[in-house]
Amino acid sequence: TVKNTEEALFAAGCFWGVNIRYLKEVLLREEVIIETQFTSIKNKVGQINHMMRRGDDICCTAEFTFGIFDLSKRKLIVPPIEWLRAMGVND
Numbered sequence: 077t078v079k080n081t082e083e084a085l086f087a088a089g090c091f092w093g094v095n096i097r098y099l100k101e102v103l104l105r106e107e108v109i110i111e112t113q114f115t116s117i118k119n120k121v122g123q124i125n126h127m128m129r130r131g132d133d134i135c136c137t138a139e140f141t142f143g144i145f146d147l148s149k150r151k152l153i154v155p156p157i158e159w160l161r162a163m164g165v166n167d
Contacts, residue, residue, distance in 0.1 A: 100130070102128070
């Protein structure tokens with residue numbers, strides 16, 4: 077938690093690599109489950125994977141390469157420890 081507003085970081089996610097594989101058709105109003113996994117972070121670059129499932133079938137996979145962009149400094153930054161903890165990364 078942020079103790080005061082001066083500690084808040086004004087940042088945005090910046091995606092520059094997306095790899096999507098469509099494997100099975102999904103029809104309107106079909107129930108699917110989307111699994112999201114934070115897979116890695118090295119310096120300022122991370123990767124998140126999504127998998128769309130319908131029962132036992134994998135319908136779509138997506139890999140996103142991203143960075144955290146500090147809007148006031150106008151550059152990529154190493155993700156803050158609070159953000160990493162929220163993503164489930166251990167110290």
